[in-house]
Amino acid sequence: MDGLLGIRARGITKCFGDVVALDGIDLDVAQGQIHGLVGRNGAGKTTLLGLLLGLAVADGGHLEILGTPVGRALAAPEGVAGFVDGPGLYPSLTARQNLAALAALRSNSVRAAGIDDLLDQVGLTDVADDRTRGFSLGMRQRLGLAAALLTKPRLLVLDEPANGLDPAGKRHVHGVLGRLAAQGTSVVLSSHRMDDLEALCSEVTILATGRVVFSGPLSKLAAENRELDYWLLTSDPQAARRLAVDTAGIRVVDGAGARPDAEVLVVQALVPALDDLVVRLVHAGIGVRELAPVVSPLEAAFLTLTDEQEVSR
Amino acid sequence: MTAIVADARVAGRRVSVARGYRFELVKLVSQWRIRLLVLACWIAPALFVAAVSQQSSLPVDTLFGRWMHATGWAGSLVTLGFAGTWALPLVTSVVAGDVFASEDRLGTWRHLLVAIRSPRRIFAAKALSSLTVILLLVAGLACSSAVGGVVAVGNQPLVGIDGHLLTPGDAAGKILLAWVCVLAPTLALAAIGLLGSVALGRSPMGLLLPALVALAMQLAQMLPLPVAVRLALPGYAFIAWNGLFTSPAQIGPLLIGIVVSLLWAVTATALAYLLFIRRDFTNPTDEGSGRRAVTVGALPLAGLLAVTVGVVAAATPATGSGIAQEKVERSVATAFAHLYRLQTEQLNRPDVTEAQLKATASCNKGGGKLAAEGPGNDWRCVVSWHLPDVEAAGTAIYQLDVTPDGRFVADGDGPKEVNGYFLVRTPIGDAPNPLWQFDGNVELLHTTKG
Incomplete structure (x- = not known):
């Protein structure tokens, strides 16, 4: 090797x-x-x-x-x-x-x-x-x-x-x-x-x-990282918000990572819960137009791990 | 802890010094200031010599300046004197004083190390390339001034410092030799430039160091220092080439000056090398420091100066200023005899030899109230000579201004028929009476017989 x-x-x-x-x-x-x-x-x-x-x-x-x-x-x-x-x-x-x-x-x-x-x-x-x-x-x-x-x-x-x-x-x-x-x-x-x-x-x-x-x-x-914030842009923001609130492991974050377009929802989740939410949105006939992390996984991990290291020292 | 494995294979295939040298030359020659310097060194001396040679007023305070109307070869020696004072320190500053510092300024050290993979080879390439450019510039000064003078004035004999005539061929050979000799102190300044460039990094002091050292050496040469100290300074060869233009040539001081200069060149280069290969190129703050420059650079050179002063003092017979009454009298009498012959020829009188003239000089200082030794403008000499078939001896008086480095200007003080100002007809036009004012030098070390 x-x-x-x-x-x-x-x-x-x-x-x-x-x-x-x-x-x-x-x-x-x-x-x-x-x-x-x-x-x-x-x-x-x-x-x-x-x-x-x-x-x-x-x-x-x-x-x-x-x-x-x-x-x-x-x-x-x-x-x-x-x-x-x-x-x-x-x-x-x-x-x-x-x-x-x-x-x-x-x-x-x-x-x-x-x-x-x-x-x-x-x-x-x-x-x-x-x-x-x-x-x-x-x-x-x-x-x-x-x-x-x-x-x-x-x-x-x-x-x-x-x-x-x-x-x-x-x-x-x-x-x-x-x-x-x-x-x-x-x-x-x-x-x-x-x-x-x-x-x-x-x-x-x-x-x-x-x-x-x-x-x-x-x-x-x-996989090792904690829950991340994601931007979620759908064809029906109101219905998507209701579904997100009802989905286990999903938390709707108001005010955080806001974008100028008010129709974008910010949700906090681990990847499996996010997968579940996407399935439910599709079954409900809601189009998913954009799903992206507010902060990239690498950046989030970087901030978390380097902060932990700073604290430990 | 695991030891780092030493393995020669890791070095990989390094770039040869020859390729590194070519790379450094490309970089140097691509710089506008180097290109301008090359142009200036190859063109400006010719224009300067040609222009000055056409003027009615000549730079008589510069050695050989008063002969610029008489021969084209004098211009190259005037340029050499000027170069030793200004041009060569400037050239070494711009080239050698910046060759390492420029990488600091551009932030390219790491790039260079990755490309060449050997600090030793980088040093060798940089030192050799800057040496090449300096040689090119010195060659330009020498060739340009000689060509400019010969084209503008002509290929006539040159009057030496002691008044003897050198044929154009001899003059050309000795001028070439004089330029080669000043390469030694130029190399010393270049090595100091390398040391400053390595030790002081991007600090402008590194660039200025050769010029400052050259200035300090010139100031020192103007002081009434003991001969041993004067000869042990690395810049003495900038003056000692004068000895090539006497008969016989004053080789001793010149050789000492050259050896001392080369010692400085080798020592300063070695110090620069040691500093360079110890540098940590991953540490951004490691780009030279004043303290290191003093401990690794200045102190060893100060030690070298002390050693050379001691060796020169022990190995040479001269003490004090080296300017003694007997030496002044001999120099003045010799120069007078040679120039008397020249005057005789110019006035179309029957030829007379130096042996027939049996010229002697009797000199005192301060009207005889001071000890007749050391520099000063209060020297007075009475020259006596004999003519064939004439019973009485002729006498002429000269006032002398002798500088600490042994050079003097003799100013005729009568009788005016001998050493007053009048024009004489020469094949290339009217010229001042050669016995009116003339340059000479006192050999600080008594190494020649004449």
Whole structure:
């Protein structure tokens, strides 16, 4: 099983002086998996990503990347690429020149066509010959992703890659990451955008004050979580409200998570009770037009788990 | 606790220094300020020398400035003097002083480490690329000034510091050698720039450090320091190249200056390297600090200065300022004899050799009331010489302004037929009497015989 892991970390610790940044971190990321890393600011996400990229050496624990034990040298194994704290770009170079200069570091084999293809994948063909000095954050993120892809990585490590992306940029990035994962590349990404993580990741790890408070599939996270609030928009709001009140395990919440359209009902429930309510609505001939969590399951779990960790410390 | 496994395989395939070097060069050359600097160094000296050479008033306070009408080669040496004072410290500041700090400013360190995977190779690539650009800029200053001078004025013989004539070929060779020699102190400044850039991160002090050190060294050279201290300063080679233009060449001080400069270059580079590879790139606050710059940077260099002063003091015979009566008299007499020959030729008189002239000088300081040693503008020399078949010796008086670094300007004080101001006809036009005012230098270390 271990042979299929992109990352295997056991008991990783890292301190900066008196500050414990990582405190016994365990992490498994399978090949071809997109793994999300979530945590409050200062939880240790960037430090962990830095270790994966070979920017720092752990003070203790055991780390294997792509099946290779990581030693004390400041370097990641071949096949790892990515960025932390935003992509590093040189403003005096154009997008194409940035990629060409990086490509020339590794080999002469990456030709102009390969760079053009990467620029196309991340949607930057139109600005390929513009200096990156004037690039927006989203464009920089996409170019950073293209730069990381130059080496055809087997493990891609990205810190907040969704920052500053517009919907079109997000689509490009999601498409690229999805294709990479399908080809067997492991992707570890941190983000504060829960919708992005839910859309992309099969598993997530939640960090709080340097410790893992949850690691596993998103479905497991939802199952472990408490009741959530859901928006419910139906063809007959009054009848739907009556049915919701009568359904076991469903509580109608007035005033919470209100939306401008007053016909939207907010109900609080676990997933099984919610399933029951939907069945009853349909049997009653009420059309269900929208059913969505007010706060995403991941976000709710994140808030709950990180709050609990803060309190316990 | 489980130990981290040490495994060399983890390093993966690292980027070679050659590829890193090319990457750094691309980044450097893509910067507008570097491009402008390259253009300026390759064009401005030629324009400056050509323009000044056409003026009626020459920069006579700069060594070789008074000969800019006489030969195109003087312009390159005027540029060299100016470069040692201003241009080279500025060049090293802009290039080496920013080569590491720019990554802090752009926030690209982590990106670079992921791409190259070896701090050692990054350091080597950055140091070599900045060295390359600095060499390109120095080459520009040298070539441009020489070409500008030769095109504007011509390929005539050059009058050396002691008045002897160098053929155009000799002049070109020695000028090239002088530019090569000042590479040593330039490298020392560049290494200090690397150290400042690493130690001080994005602080502007890192960028300014080479210029500030160069300024401090120039100020020190203006002070009446003991010879051993003067020679042990890394900037002395910016002055000591003057010794190439005497006959025989004053090689001793120049070699000492070059060795000291190279020691500083190696030491400062090594300190920068140690600081760099110990840096924690995941700690955002770790980008250099004043305390570390002092303990790891300044203190070892201060120690190096102390050691070199001690070694130079122990290994060389000179004491005090190095400017003694006998040395001044010999320098003035030698320069006078050479320039007398030049004047004789320009006035179409029968040739006379230095040996026939048997020129001697008798100098005092402060009208004889002060000890005849050390710098000052109160030196007075009476030069005597003989002409073949003339019984009586000729005499001429000069007022000397001797600076602490050994350079002097001799100002003719009569008789006016010998060292007064008058124009003489030369193949390239009228020129001031060469014996009216002339530059010279006192060899601070007595290493040559002449």
